[in-house]
Amino acid sequence: MADPYKVLGVSRLASADEIKKAYRKLAKKLHPDLNPGDKKIEGQFKEASAAYDLLSDPDKRRKFDRGELDENGNPRAGFQPGGPWSNARGGAAGGKAKGPRDFGIDVDENDDIFKDFFGFGRGRNGPNVRMRGADVTYRLDVDFLEAAKGTKKRVGLTDGKTLDVTIPAGTETGSQLRLKGQGMAGQGGSANGDAFVEIAVKPHPYFERDGFDVLLECPITLPEAVLGGTIEIPTIDGRVALKVPIGSNSGTQLRLKGKGILNPKTKNRGDQYVRFVVTLPPKSDPDLEAAIKTWAKSHDYDVRKKFGEE
Structure with a gap:
């Protein structure tokens, strides 16, 4: 292993708190649970952990600074106080090397960086991971009328379970439903992640949505356009009777108040707009x-008079 101070990116005069913060920053970046399958990063994490284990132990750090231990924490063969290793680590030749406490550094021998990092705690057998489960996102296709009026749908989860979810009336494409605790399992007793269901509303054959209003393009016959009459048209609630005024043109629009989609915030419904299209016989x-x-x-009459003359 390289010099543990260089591995953590701290100076030899760094305090215990500075060492802890430096390791925490590296651990958040390099932890294998956050980089699954990346052997290079896994090796860097092990090196950073070994460096922290050495420098976070006051006794080991003093011995390392005096040259008694090598970068891996192993005793150096033939070490003699005041020898070349002692001088290289900051002690005067023939004198006592200075450790963290000699510089007035406050060292907590029971400090455990893992308690502050994602809930990790070091036990006898090494780190025990405590991490909240990851969130997952599902896409759910919903029919236009189901989204407009509200319904229940069944969602298949990644663990093989199914869950019935309520689609509120007025749901739009892009809306998200949160299923608390239905994401990936937490580790070490931590909470599960959440599942988010993203709604995609399917287009309807003849209804269109404009905010909370519903638009319907309705064909009418030539006699209905000229003479007027009563016709049946669809709404999201079912079919209703509608009176066609005498002399209705293509583009004539009528409003059916309150026949649109429920606004979940105001609890009021939008309107349905019916636009007539005069349609000749197919043959x-x-x-x-x-x-x-x-x-x-x-x-004779001029329907293009408004265009003027070129």
Whole structure:
């Protein structure tokens, strides 16, 4: 292992607290649980842990500073106080080397960095991981009417379990439902993560959503457009009767108050807007053509007058 001070990135005069903070910063970056399968980072974490184990122990640190121990914490063969190793570690040749306490550094011999880092605690057999479980996200496709009116759906979780969730009325694409504690399992007794269900609302064949309003493009026949009448149209609550005014054009729009989607915040419903589209028969009709020709001879009118002349 390299010089433990260099591994942790601290000076030889660093206090115990500075050493602890330096290790905590490295541990958060290098811990294998945060970098699964990365052997290089795993090796760096082990090296940082070994450096901290050496420098966080006041007795070992003093011996290392005097040259009694090598970078791995092993006794140096042939060490003699006042020898070359002592001088290299900061002690005057032939004199007593200075350790952390000699510089007025406050060292807590019972300090344990793992208690402050993600809840890790060091036991007799090494670190015991305590970490909150990871959150997971699911995508759930919901029909337009289910999202508009609210429903219950079943979600399959990563652990094989299924869970019934409530889709509130008025749910929009991009809405998220939080399932507390249904994410990945925690470690060492820590809490499970949460599951987030992201809603994707499927398009409807003829309804469109605009905020909490519902838009419907409704075809009407030529006789209905000219003579008016009563027709049935769909709403999110079912079919209702609607009166078509005499002389309705394509683009004529009617409002059905309160027939839109529930606003979860205000508890009020939007409206449904019905836009008429005058639609001719699917096949040419000789009788209709003859009637229109007769009518047009004495009823000429300009529908493109607003365009003006070029």
